[in-house]
Structure formats: C-alpha cells, structure tokens
Amino acid sequence: MEMSAANMIAQVESLPELIRTQFDELDVRVRRLLNHEEYLSVKRIALTGCGDSHMAAVASELTFEQLSGVPTDALTAMQAGRYAAPYFDRSFTRNPLVVGISVSGTVARTREALIMARNAGALTVALTGNPESPLAKVAEKVLGCVVPDFAPAPGVRSYRVSLMALNLLAIRVAEVKGRLTQDEANGLRKQLKGSADAIEATIEAIREPVRKLAEASAHEHNFVFVADGPNYATALFSAAKLMEAAGRHAVGQDTEEWAHLQYFVNDAPSTPTFLISPGGRGHGRAAELMEPLKRIGRTVVAVVPEGDSLIGGQADWTLPVVGNVPEIFSPMVYAVAGELFSAHLSEVIGEPPFRRFHGAYEDGGNTIKSSTVIDKL
Numbered sequence: 001m002e003m004s005a006a007n008m009i010a011q012v013e014s015l016p017e018l019i020r021t022q023f024d025e026l027d028v029r030v031r032r033l034l035n036h037e038e039y040l041s042v043k044r045i046a047l048t049g050c051g052d053s054h055m056a057a058v059a060s061e062l063t064f065e066q067l068s069g070v071p072t073d074a075l076t077a078m079q080a081g082r083y084a085a086p087y088f089d090r091s092f093t094r095n096p097l098v099v100g101i102s103v104s105g106t107v108a109r110t111r112e113a114l115i116m117a118r119n120a121g122a123l124t125v126a127l128t129g130n131p132e133s134p135l136a137k138v139a140e141k142v143l144g145c146v147v148p149d150f151a152p153a154p155g156v157r158s159y160r161v162s163l164m165a166l167n168l169l170a171i172r173v174a175e176v177k178g179r180l181t182q183d184e185a186n187g188l189r190k191q192l193k194g195s196a197d198a199i200e201a202t203i204e205a206i207r208e209p210v211r212k213l214a215e216a217s218a219h220e221h222n223f224v225f226v227a228d229g230p231n232y233a234t235a236l237f238s239a240a241k242l243m244e245a246a247g248r249h250a251v252g253q254d255t256e257e258w259a260h261l262q263y264f265v266n267d268a269p270s271t272p273t274f275l276i277s278p279g280g281r282g283h284g285r286a287a288e289l290m291e292p293l294k295r296i297g298r299t300v301v302a303v304v305p306e307g308d309s310l311i312g313g314q315a316d317w318t319l320p321v322v323g324n325v326p327e328i329f330s331p332m333v334y335a336v337a338g339e340l341f342s343a344h345l346s347e348v349i350g351e352p353p354f355r356r357f358h359g360a361y362e363d364g365g366n367t368i369k370s371s372t373v374i375d376k377l
Contacts, residue, residue, distance in 0.1 A: 059230050085117045
C-alpha cells in the first residue's frame with residue numbers, strides 16, 4: 001500500500017487507541033530495562049537520534065531534568081557520536097546513560113553514536129521498534145517499542161510511541177532515585193496515558209478548521225512553526241511532517257529566535273506562521289510576538305489551549321487544543337495540529353508524501369541507512 005494523505009489522517013485519528021493499547025506493556029518494558037542499581041547509577045543522560053527520533057529526544061529533555069534531576073542532553077546523532085562521545089566525563093563508570101532512538105533501528109548515524117558511546121564507557125540503550133535491528137545489536141540494553149502495523153504514512157504513530165517510552169523512562173529514573181514516590185510516579189503515568197483523551201478531543205475540535213486552513217494556504221510555499229521548551233520539538237516535528245507530506249519548505253524555530261531571525265524575512269510577507277504554546281513558561285513571550293507578526297503581514301495560526309485569549313484571540317486562525325496536559329507531556333498532544341495540517345495540505349495540492357520515493361527521491365537515495373559507520377575518530 002502506497003503512502004497517502006488519507007493514510008496520514010487515519011494515523012493521527014488512530015493515536016488515542018494506540019496510546020491506550022500500548023501504554024501498559026511499554027511501561028512494563030521500561031521498568032524491566034535496567035536493574036535497580038543501574039537506575040541509581042545514572043548521573044547524566046544523553047538522548048540521541050535522527051529526524052523524528054531526535055525531535056522526540058528534544059521533546060522529552062525537560063521531563064528527565066524536571067522529574068529526575070539528572071542533567072540531560074538531547075543531541076543529534078552526528079553530534080552525539082563524532083563530537084560528544086570522545087569527551088564524556090569518565091568520573092562515574094557506565095555514564096552517561098545514552099539512549100539511541102530509531103524506530104527502524106537501521107539509521108547509520110544513530111548506530112554509530114551508540115558504538116562511539118559504548119566505546120567511551122557509557123551505558124547504552126537502543127530504543128527501537130525493531131529489537132532485532134543493527135542498532136539493537138550494538139547496544140548494551142534494548143527497549144523494544146514495536147509500533148503495530150498500520151497504513152503507511154510519514155511517522156505519526158511511531159513518534160508517539162517514542163515519546164511515551166522516553167517519558168516513561170524519565171518517570172522511572174525519578175522513581176528509583178527517590179525523587180518521586182510510587183504514588184506520584186503512578187499519577188504522572190496516568191496523566192501521560194490520559195493524553196489520549198486530549199488528542200481525541202483536539203482532533204474533533206480542529207477537524208474542519210485545519211482542512212479549511214490547508215485549502216486557504218495551498219498557494220503558500222513557505223511555512224514557519226514557532227514554539228519553545230519541550231514544544232520546540234513540536235515546531236521542528238510539524239515542519240518535518242509538512243516537508244515530508246507536502247514537499248513545501250518549512251522551518252521549526254524557537255520563540256525567541258524568531259524575533260531575531262524570521263522577523264526580518266520580507267520576500268513572502270503572508271507566510272503562515274504557527275505559534276504553538278500550551279500556556280506554559282513561554283506563553284507570555286509568544287503572546288508578545290503577535291504584534292510584530294501582524295505588523296509585518298504574517299498569517300498567524302495559533303495552536304493554543306481552548307479558550308486562550310492572549311494568542312488565540314488575536315490570530316488569523318486558531319486550532320484549539322482541548323484538555324489539560326502538563327507541559328512536560330504536552331508534545332504528545334500539540335503535534336496533532338501540524339500533523340493534520342500537513343496531511344490536508346498534501347491532499348489539497350496533490351503532492352504525495354515522500355514524493356512516493358519515485359525518481360530522484362528513490363527510497364534509500366538519501367543514504368541515511370547506507371552511510372559508512374565509523375567506530376573511532
């Protein structure tokens with residue numbers, strides 16, 4: 001079955017059931033991943049991957065630091081392997097805990113990062129949907145995150161499973177280290193699983209407006225997604241889905257950095273700019289951007305909590321997020337708008353996801369799986 005916009009929409013709509021059916025088994029796997037002493041020994045954490053997997057790392061960095069108190073870095077695989085691993089602090093054995101994320105388990109750079117990290121004495125974990133993959137074979141521990149088969153589309157379901165696994169891992173580290181009581185940890189697990197309800201309600205709330213927005217934006221060739229904190233990953237991920245699904249240029253940017261950079265772009269004044277904010281620490285700063293955004297002519301799309309007036313009340317389009325989700329878990333829900341918009345834009349302009357991997361875009365032509373893997377510098 002070929003990838004299609006319809007498949008992508010179906011994947012988004014399947015997310016609530018995916019979370020509800022996979023959550024408990026994934027939690028069991030996380031609990032069994034490391035023994036008690038290994039969890040206690042974690043002094044630093046590095047999360048790494050490519051593409052969506054790197055974005056999942058960025059999205060969960062705050063969860064690890066806020067809950068466990070363990071300094072955590074979200075690194076691209078190239079950065080983690082060829083630049084960071086040679087300089088890991090070796091004051092503590094089997095540190096840092098390095099989690100290499102790859103759904104397929106076949107991405108060259110992520111495998112390389114785990115090899116380099118293991119050679120540097122780190123405790124390595126492969127978080128993958130393919131427990132028999134090359135990535136799994138080079139890691140000391142494997143966290144299997146198998147994503148049930150579904151109609152093919154740009155990664156939507158796999159991203160949520162990666163996010164769930166990383167957030168559950170952060171909760172477990174915090175629990176074993178005594179930063180959370182068992183009741184507190186279980187309360188957070190319940191909130192994380194409850195993101196399924198928010199996703200379900202949000203899909204219903206934005207179903208029609210997001211389709212109309214795609215129709216109104218069909219002539220645009222540039223899109224910007226702006227967010228901060230854990231949702232900086234949502235901005236990156238939303239831009240990624242738009243490029244994959246519709247083939248138009250898109251960029252994810254930090255809220256403050258937009259004011260330093262994209263503010264000055266004048267060749268496409270109406271560029272749709274999505275302000276993604278869950279009402280957390282960066283909400284006030286995002287609201288301040290409404291005046292300059294409107295002044296320079298941008299089409300502003302607000303992805304904000306239902307009823308928000310600071311941003312949603314002033315935007316050209318509002319895609320409300322329904323339901324209360326802690327900011328550390330909000331990327332689970334706030335990605336829905338970008339995913340659905342990208343799928344509908346693909347459908348409206350008749351551009352197939354991933355260019356159907358035809359011609360110049362043949363599968364494997366980007367060498368992400370066949371690139372040479374090195375084990376030392």
